[in-house]
Every structure is written in C-alpha cells, then in structure tokens.
Amino acid sequence: MEKLINDLKEQIIEALSLEDYSVEEINADEPLFGEGLGLDSIDALELIVLLEKNYGIKLNDPEKGKEIFKSIRVLAEYINANRAF
Amino acid sequence: MKQESKIISYTYIDAERNIVVINGEKVFETENLDIKDFLTKVYKTLCDSYPKFYKMDIHCKLGYLLSELLLESSGNRQKGIEDRAIAVVNSSSSLCSDIKHQASIEDNGNYFPSPANFVYTLSNIVTGEIAIRNKYYGETISYIHSSYDSKYLKEIFDLSMVDECNNSILLSWIESIDTTAEGIMFLISKEEGKEGVNVSEKELDNIWQKLKNNK
Numbered sequence A: 001m002e003k004l005i006n007d008l009k010e011q012i013i014e015a016l017s018l019e020d021y022s023v024e025e026i027n028a029d030e031p032l033f034g035e036g037l038g039l040d041s042i043d044a045l046e047l048i049v050l051l052e053k054n055y056g057i058k059l060n061d062p063e064k065g066k067e068i069f070k071s072i073r074v075l076a077e078y079i080n081a082n083r084a085f
Numbered sequence B: 001m002k003q004e005s006k007i008i009s010y011t012y013i014d015a016e017r018n019i020v021v022i023n024g025e026k027v028f029e030t031e032n033l034d035i036k037d038f039l040t041k042v043y044k045t046l047c048d049s050y051p052k053f054y055k056m057d058i059h060c061k062l063g064y065l066l067s068e069l070l071l072e073s074s075g076n077r078q079k080g081i082e083d084r085a086i087a088v089v090n091s092s093s094s095l096c097s098d099i100k101h102q103a104s105i106e107d108n109g110n111y112f113p114s115p116a117n118f119v120y121t122l123s124n125i126v127t128g129e130i131a132i133r134n135k136y137y138g139e140t141i142s143y144i145h146s147s148y149d150s151k152y153l154k155e156i157f158d159l160s161m162v163d164e165c166n167n168s169i170l171l172s173w174i175e176s177i178d179t180t181a182e183g184i185m186f187l188i189s190k191e192e193g194k195e196g197v198n199v200s201e202k203e204l205d206n207i208w209q210k211l212k213n214n215k
Helices: A002-015 A041-055 A062-068 A072-082 B035-046 B051-055 B058-073 B095-105 B125-134 B150-162 B201-213
Strands: B006-014 B019-022 B025-029 B084-090 B140-144 B168-177 B180-189
Touching (some): B025 B035, B035 B058, B058 B125, B058 B180, B095 B168
Parallel strands (some): B084 B168
Antiparallel strands (some): B006 B019, B019 B025
C-alpha cells in the first residue's frame, strides 16, 4: 500500500503540475480538495483521467469522486480494490 | 483641455533571449534556459507565490508574468479595479496548447485528453487569468493579428476607451509558439494627473523597436 501511495503522489504532482510540492511534503491523509493540496474542479477531472489511464478504472458516477478523492490514502485503497491492471 | 492618455509603465519579456525589461531597463537576465525553465525562473525570482502559475500553459505564463511585473513596478497593485480593461493581441492564438491537446486525442487506442491542458485551448484565457488574479471587472478581449503592430494596438486602445466604463487598460502583445515566447504589456491610463508618456502609434512603435534592437 505504501508503494502505491508514493506512486500516486508522484503521479498527482506530475499530472496536476504541483511543482511546489515534493512527495515527502504531501500527507497521504490530508484532504485533496478545499484544504490540503487545495485542488479545484479541473484537477478532479484530471484525477479521473489518471485513474483510467494508469489503473484502468473508469469512474462513471461523479458522486463516487467525492468519496474516493477524500485523501491519497482513500484513493489508494479504492485503486487496490478496483484496479484493472 | 483634453487630457492625453498616458503610457504609465511597460514590461517586456523575451524568453528565447532570456531577458526581462521594465520601462526600458533590463531587470533580469539568464543564459541558455529553455522557454519553460526561463519563465519559471522569472516567476520564482521576481514574483509572489501563486501556485496556479504552474498549471498555466506557456502563453498564460508569459502574460501572467508581464502583468505581475508591470503592476508591481508601476505601483498599481490594488485589486478590484472596476474600470480597467485587458486586451491581448497575438498571432498564433493558443496553438501551443492546441498541439498538445491534438497529440493526446489522435490515437484512438491511447485517447486520454487532459482537462488541465484543454482549458488553455483558447487564446483569451490569459486575459481571464490576469483578471482573476487582480479581481478586475472591466472588459477583457483577445485579438489575433499577424505581428506586433503599433497602429493596431493604438486602435484597440482607442476603441476600449470609447466605453466610458474603462479608464485604464493592460494592452499587450503576447506571442508564444515552439521556441518563441515574447511579449510586451503596457499600462495605459486616461485618468488625470498620471505621469507617463503620451500614448500614440509612434510611441508604441518606438518602444517596440528599441526593445527589438537592443541585443
């Protein structure tokens, strides 16, 4: 799980252009939206693309996003349970 | 007596030549950085923190930096100005982001368009970025034109000032494509008592020619 969390941090930094952050600075339990990393709605769309591209997970229900994008740890748990590859 | 509108201040960035000029004075220079790295260096060295900068495409980064340095240097940093317009002219529109977007959708087997890139596939986004950053509520507009053209810029200025809601404008030429990212931004005001040079086609041309010839 810790490796997946680290991979996710790297992928999120890259995909969302969070150049002010390093992997070490991102807390896996902090909220992704609102506070924490302060992501916005475009970032949410980018995360949906990332899930499909890197893990073969298609998120068809936007409401699901609210649940699984709570934090990187929650996202990693969801990927572990649903990944296609 | 009719009050002449004044060029209060201007900034110029040529990312290919790695230089930043404010009001004719070279204020920053590096060597051998590519366009993206140079713009990031300018941001980190001369600007306040604004993490959204990293999400912008090259065109918006250039426009954003021009506006930040212009407003800081001219002491015109106050936010929420309701009578300031923003007009940007360029030649290549949003082609840099368009090409990236095209690359992400041309292979049906690897079809992953990036929303973060897609939002920059319009040339007027840069005006919105500047307006949002500064809470400007005036007119914003973007024009496509073949090259820097002082006559055209002056006409845009005159047209903008026909609207009595506008008392000042950020007027800019911003061109970015491949290895080129060059822009100039003027702060021009028609408010009384402002110091500066009278705005004219000739003056807009003189400033540009000096910048281009100052190797």
